[in-house]
Amino acid sequence: MRLLVVGGSGFLGAQVCRQAVGAGWAVVGTYHSGAIATPGVAARRLDVTDGAAVRALVAEVRPDAVVGTPYRYGDWAVTADGAAHVACAAAEAGARLVHISSDALHAGRPEPYADDEPPSPVFPYGAAKAAAETAVRVLDPGAALVRTSLIVGEGSKQIQLCHDALAGRASLFTDELRCPIDVTDLAAAVLELLGTDYAGPLNVAGPDAVSRAELGLLVAAHSGIDPAGMKTTTGVATGVLRPAEVRLDSTRAAGLLRTRLRGVRELLTR
Template identity: 35%
Template structure:
């Protein structure tokens, strides 16, 4: 019997990779998209806003999914030009998705994709951040995700809707675009840049390949504990300098790196690395893509995008 998955935000970075895995594994996949298409063959895309309560109720009732992957979000980790859109999508949208699941009369598992930005300020010395670390977000995006988590877990306690929360750390890989450090550097290098102006390269971050993130979501939807929160990261800390050097090596060119103090963020955590012991304990997940492959594939996809003039 064919299994049905609903992926909100299917046209997003992680959503596209997750949809490809689901289709390859034989799932029937329906996805919500706001404006752009996912470009994934085999996905039935619906243009439903994630804060459209009636539209979501109709969609979930029609699809009757076995699993809902709630990935739709406004991802804005630093500046927020539209707070209303951010909270309507990330926070109220989560409530709308859960309401639609409850009213559909089905009992699917729901995976709610949160973010490590919900942690915010972490005590000095907490190099590997566990799921029991207090949430103290310092950006509107982090706050929106912390609020979405609270709504999701309250919903689970009150209604019994079967859900799991995946708290994702930073990730990159093929197809990564936008105003993110690695994606932006890759775009500039693909367009022939010989100098890069950068911020603080001494901070330590936890980067995971987006394909391994998608694999973790699949595993958590299968065996994650009901109502539980799981970090999704590599568990390995690397300085941003190491990440940039790896990316430059993937492009195989000499590049001048110029430090710009104007790009430093006073709120930056010196070290921000996930403790993924719980994820490994409760699932069969293990990352498959070494960071060198991740950066090489990011460089390759950036070249393709630049070649199309995008």
Template identity: 45%
Template sequence: MNADCYLITGGTGYLGRALIRQAGHRGLKVAATFHTQPQSLTSDVGWYHLDLREPAAVMSVIHEVQPTVIIHTAFRQYDPDLMAVTGEGAGYVAEAAARVGARLIHISSDVIFDGEKVGAYTEEDPPNPITDYGQAKARAEALVQRYHPAAAIVRTSLIYGFEPIDRHSAFALAIARGERSERLFRDELRCPVFVEDLATALLDLAQSDYYGVINFAGAETLSRYEWGRLLAQAHGLDPDRIVGGFSAESPTPRPRNCALDISRARQLGYRLRGVHEVLRSLGRLSEPV
């Protein structure tokens, strides 16, 4: 790989695939990493196997690729290696990126907060996680700031899309079809972001000199319940099949308010649409639920 290259970690993930696709449309040279061998790999991308638990392997891949930009999307959410991959692994990427002089865009999450704030979280709000995943993401942010102070740390929300459909949307639609019986929480607030909007914003951010935390989330705050009803209608299903519940019913603590303030992103010219606007633009929604 030459020096003019974008390296996308987690290239076979949902966001990673969208980034690869959009980078290709822009004529960018792309390399990407994977951990579990995927069934098929895009031929015009330089693919590298990478285990984020191994700092020497991280350094080896990044040294070989010599990327101009690294967009770090890879993570684990539930397995025993959650902290090793999502938390400590981000530090290895940041340290290696700094050594080769690469621009680093690190993807963080809205669940780094306890969810008790009234109103949306800004970039100045410090992490206070109450879940294992939130703790790993908060650890990742701290390590990125330590090893690569010039990195951009992007806090985002539920990422959704339709080609292919994402796992969060698929879960809600399975409920709407009567295939699952779970409830969607009325008191858990998120700012769902369309994967294509997020990928566009990340690639644009990579070409800027912005560093530090920035919120890239959808422009609309919805409860999980409200979002599920919208998705059901958008797919021609009965939204009344979506049953609401409350986060107190969860056996594990969950942050309730994860709304992100995207004023800074808007001021800088990034376009991050709300769910209603996205669904209408795709011809999937006409009347409000």
């Protein structure tokens, strides 16, 4: 079986590549400005904003399945248009598509969001992710849309941000809650979904809703760092326009998949 991972040089994409190679897939991974160092992965440079280039690569690779992870914060052409190009090409090739979406497309509220709730974006990145989902659902109705949250793990931007805040180089919000998930769990869930016919949105996130500041404290305890110097703030104080509380209810995924979605408290307990 041949798998194309669009965005294979990214944090999640690289993990999907590693696990897929280990599971016996023939894997092709794409990159744009980075590089792919995963053994056993055939690397191809790709600009997802070029629809013709995406279709040409898919026609060349002839994948049985495609995992679409491309995004660039603040870049509509990559996040929204790129997802549409990937979906169009996958549908034309008859390849199974798992598209990676985000909790950023929700407005935020105290109650958890179910899988099928419509997007309600309140900032540009969330709007781009919502547009990406809309395009994928129109172009490839059989695709699975994985709505996930903060992706953590060794080398993740989220963990690095916590270390920066603990060192006084950055600040963590106390009023922004998410449901972090480990990159290995998420990649395993994505690969498992390739073998199903599940279509539409599916929440795939950890069971723990924590603030970014609480995540910083968990990282401190896990790393043996004194949290006394950790800097915190609030979204209100900084004027950041972003959803505050976004809890994803991943009950459906937990029942559908064998992959266990671990909570961040379990992951970071020494």
